[in-house]
Amino acid sequence: KQALLQELKGKSDTTADGKTVHVYANIGSPEDVSAVLENDAGGVGLFRSEFLYLNSRDYPTEEEQFTAYKKVVQTLAPRKVIVRTCDIGADKTVDYMGLEPEANPALGFRAVRICLTNHDFFKTQLRALLRASAFGNLSIMFPMIISVQELQKCKALLEECRKDLEQQGAALGTVEIGTMIETPAAVLCADELAQECDFFSIGTNDLMQYTCALDRQNAKLEPFCDPHHPAVLREIQMTVEAGHRHGCWVGICGEMGADLSLTETFLRMGIDELSVNPKSVLAVRKAVRSCSLSEK
Numbered sequence: 001k002q003a004l005l006q007e008l009k010g011k012s013d014t015t016a017d018g019k020t021v022h023v024y025a026n027i028g029s030p031e032d033v034s035a036v037l038e039n040d041a042g043g044v045g046l047f048r049s050e051f052l053y054l055n056s057r058d059y060p061t062e063e064e065q066f067t068a069y070k071k072v073v074q075t076l077a078p079r080k081v082i083v084r085t086c087d088i089g090a091d092k093t094v095d096y097m098g099l100e101p102e103a104n105p106a107l108g109f110r111a112v113r114i115c116l117t118n119h120d121f122f123k124t125q126l127r128a129l130l131r132a133s134a135f136g137n138l139s140i141m142f143p144m145i146i147s148v149q150e151l152q153k154c155k156a157l158l159e160e161c162r163k164d165l166e167q168q169g170a171a172l173g174t175v176e177i178g179t180m181i182e183t184p185a186a187v188l189c190a191d192e193l194a195q196e197c198d199f200f201s202i203g204t205n206d207l208m209q210y211t212c213a214l215d216r217q218n219a220k221l222e223p224f225c226d227p228h229h230p231a232v233l234r235e236i237q238m239t240v241e242a243g244h245r246h247g248c249w250v251g252i253c254g255e256m257g258a259d260l261s262l263t264e265t266f267l268r269m270g271i272d273e274l275s276v277n278p279k280s281v282l283a284v285r286k287a288v289r290s291c292s293l294s295e296k
């Protein structure tokens, strides 16, 4: 079976009736780039940047971050690489940040909530990302967004960084901006959010957790988890429709994206991209290629 999948390398991510649906890979460190290439992913739909913070004894510097992003973007050029800004907090904590223990960490001080509280911390990452954008095709997306105001604040800080860097004469590329849709609030505000960004990436792991009130860390809850829960599928449909109304493309980067029993459903909803674990790329490509959307 593995041998048959190998034959799909170099083939396009196109349905039998000609619609292209990008199949990208999720990665969590620069070392994962080899898996992206080995599995012939069209790009990286989610580069989790937490490795920089988790593998460090202190705040990673702008230079350290720049080097890591540049390496990935340059090696994979001209493929798209979507970097998610720091999603520390909840299950992922580090001592040097001095985050206090919380009663409800999943509902707590995490991701953009930390970044929008500590602007210097956030701007270090944004500057590193903008500088790396000169070396390939880099996009930036923001996690755990719950409102348009949050997205606007993230964008304003990014603009500040861009202006500073331009004044310093730095070379910068064009950067697409994306919003992760992983809270029910983001789904319900998707029309407004879509007017402020270029793409949506649906984080179904958290979207499932927050929609169904099911702690994703708690193994005891497994019998209560329905990976095809109609509420989450409806949210995906709503997100695609809202995104497309305003010219945003829409992808899925949570684990549901690799569920082959849902590939056709997602494609019929109009999903433009599926970003999955590198090992699942060829299997998802196969599923995309065997869909025919014009047939009922």
Ligand code: PEP
Pocket: 046, 048, 087, 182, 202, 203, 204, 205, 206, 207, 253, 254, 255
């Ligand atoms: C998600 O929530 O679905 C997601 C892709 O992000 P993470 O699993 O890193 O929270």
Ligand code: MG
Pocket: 143, 182, 203, 205, 206
């Ligand atoms: Mg998430």
